[in-house]
Amino acid sequence: MSHAQPTRRHLRLFLGGQSVSLLGDGLGLLAIPLLVLEVSRNPVVSALSAASLTLGHLCVGLPAGVLVDRLDPWRVLMAMDAARTLLFAALFAASATGTATVGLILVIAVTAGACHVLFDTALVVVVKDLFAAPGLLRANSTIELARQASLLVGPGVTAGLAALGGLRTALLVDALTFGVSLLSLAAVRRRVPGPRRPAAWPRWRDMTRDVREGLRYLLSVRTLVILTVVQMVVNLCLAVEKLIYFYGRDTLGLSASAVSVVAASAGAGGIAGALSAAPLARRTGQMRVIVAAVVACGTAVAAMSLATTLGTLMLATSASAWAVVTASVVNRTQRQQIVPRALLGRVTSTGRLLYLAVDPLGVLVTGGATAALGGDPRPVFLTAGVVVAATALAGWRAGLRDHPS
Structure with missing residues (x-):
């Protein structure tokens, strides 16, 4: 009907x-x-x-x-x-x-x-x-x-x-x-x-076959492979942002209410990112926006290492959230446009699991590195930011620049 x-x-x-x-x-x-x-x-x-x-x-x-x-x-x-x-x-x-x-x-x-x-x-x-x-x-x-x-x-x-x-x-x-x-x-x-x-x-055998089919498709499309690798590295490095409360309280000596304001600034940045993603993509192209936003995110995370006041930490946190949400919205749209409808569910869920898999590792690495530095997270924020920005630029040179937007 x-x-x-x-x-x-x-x-x-x-x-x-x-x-x-x-x-x-x-x-x-x-x-x-x-x-x-x-x-x-x-x-x-x-x-x-x-x-x-x-x-x-x-x-x-x-x-x-x-x-x-x-x-x-x-x-x-x-x-x-x-x-x-x-x-x-x-x-x-x-x-x-x-x-x-x-x-x-x-x-x-x-x-x-x-x-x-x-x-x-x-x-x-x-x-x-x-x-x-x-x-x-x-x-x-x-x-x-x-x-x-x-x-x-x-x-x-x-x-x-x-x-x-x-x-x-x-x-x-x-x-x-x-x-x-x-x-x-x-x-x-x-x-x-x-x-x-x-x-x-589906039967269990059918489910395992379908999962493999989704993974094979993801690995067969160069653009999806590059975007997935970039997002995995970014998620690994952005685990450092889980130290933002420790940074604010222990390193900068902010009050609990002030640290809560920092968390709220991330929400405000995320809203700004959702509002700006579509206009930016229309003007400059979707792939350019993804790469530029990830570079901006890395720059913001690196800038957190230089923050000395509540205001500067809020600004860097808000900028990072803006960049992450902007890149995520456009990246989701790219995946919807690239992947055939019959495979979209599997490619989406497989990609998300890969992103999630690195998050606990990132928490252990960034937390362990901070402890090894005597409790000073600033070098860890700086390193994570530089790696995020460099990964986006490497992805652009590896083939994202060749993808029609």
């Missing part, structure tokens, strides 16, 4: 629903760790609750791409929104009745993290289906803008509710945001042309 093309109103409804869903992600970012602290003061448990998204990636990162490519990605989106609505509603009910245990909270948090991974992978494919090439970059920028805003607003709203004794309310609002997203998806899905693919749940 054929279906009418989605109108601009339906496209706006889709983006609006995703903005609300992302607000839910921002609320959960702080609500779950705070809820854990109400029932346990164990630092390991607290860290696990804060790392629920990373744990979700480890659980379903690879099969997520296979499932999205084999199943109808719209069904995956709606199923994950429905699941998260139920999960956070259950967590609200357990908290309200005093039955929320550490084990229950962690199980729900990691399950919700896994749902987020599946949802985010399917979203890449659906955005490619909905938006033609001229609007693809704008759509990715809009979604990224909502994501960055949620990271800035969500924890603030949750912290305010917690201060007023309404932490449970944040959980309920979280559930409602995913319900709103589900309704918007259902409304837009009816306007999408093409047949509905029946669910074809």
